[in-house]
Amino acid sequence: MILVDEGVDVGVRSSGAGVRAVPPATVARLPGYLRALGALGDEGIVTTSSDELAERAGVSSAQLRKDLSFLGSYGRRGVGYEVAHLSEQVGVVLGLATQRRVVIVGIGNLGHALANYSGFAERGFAVVGLLDADPAVVGTTVAGLVVEPADELARVVEQRDVSIGVIAAPAHAAQRVCDALVDAGVSGILTFAPRALRVPDHVDVRAVDVASELQILAFHDARRSATGA
């Protein structure tokens, strides 16, 4: 079985009632809503509307309301949404009530950049381990953490209760690192290596491939040139 993207469609407890499935497409947009809500909060805005929030998140207000309807009923007709409250609820649905612990495997240029990225902490994640296979890198300090040997992965994941692994290793090592993360027991993997990864059904993989993103842009650029724009 091969999985590259998208996990299963699972339920969310809604206050007293039953369980509601949140569609994958909706889940994928929730972080954007959370971001927009954070910005509104920072600007001191207390109440917002589906129009305003949608505008900021870059979606239509119809889609925003539809998405939020899967989570429950957190607005007031005629009034709008309370920013702080909605923000908290979306956070709960995304499982950010508990902080998730993350390891980064592969401390090259990209691993360095990720380790130093402050957005992780700001948005609910703690980077608790950096690992690398290269003895020359092991022992160095990056972003306040000492890089540990890659073969310590199982111990690090278990002892520090890590649930998400980030793969910033070279493509040829990606599947090996992935297997090690799965064996160590993480439930989610974010990979930057340009390779499809094989994982068991219970593990969720998200893949970011920068060159693929550029190729998708190239497609549109090519059409544009061809049709003379």
Next chain:
Amino acid sequence: MILVDEGVDVGVRSSGAGVRAVPPATVARLPGYLRALGALGDEGIVTTSSDELAERAGVSSAQLRKDLSFLGSYGRRGVGYEVAHLSEQVGVVLGLATQRRVVIVGIGNLGHALANYSGFAERGFAVVGLLDADPAVVGTTVAGLVVEPADELARVVEQRDVSIGVIAAPAHAAQRVCDALVDAGVSGILTFAPRALRVPDHVDVRAVDVASELQILAFHDARRSATGA
């Protein structure tokens, strides 16, 4: 008008016949097929089947055949696909026949990592400019290029025929950089800043937000914990 993702659905010339629309979902998978074809080629495999290629790309063979059918008819029934030929055709559809030139704006940790990433060149892109707003960074050499001042953007884009801009600047500067790229005339933008960007209809934006990816993984992790797995 706000656009964060996905461009328009545009056509591809097929050998003699008319124009066929390639659905966005298909376009988004083409880079993965190209990658898998490259790997097959590297292994010296000359002919492949939809089963084999799909397995490597991490999709179903039905989906692969459906996707390829939008591009034209490049296989032989009973036989399969010639790796080199299919690879070339997919490349043509993605507009990789012409090399695209790229600038990176924001040479912090991430910009550094991107500038040094060899995958760009390997997959059809030339990084021809690095720009930063910080005078302390301007003038330094990164990945063989001298970092130029951000306000030289228009000149760099025009003189070096740049069609794609990569935003690796801080979130608060993202919209400003985006506007400058649009004014300079790029047709596609890849942004790593956690912000929805406003662009005119004729410009295509792809957004990579690492923390959002982790939040999506957190959602699945939370369901898993809740349902006791």
Next chain:
DNA sequence: TAGATTGTTAATCGATTAACAATC
């Protein structure tokens, strides 16, 4: 009450899957 805005319904649209006829 009148105006505003949500939450939901129904219609539309696009994507995926399965099955198989065409054909090498």
Next chain:
DNA sequence: TAGATTGTTAATCGATTAACAATC
């Protein structure tokens, strides 16, 4: 010819959009 595998069709499924009744 018999076996294999594509390309396409039709059915299913999921996502988006628009409109509006509910209600603050």
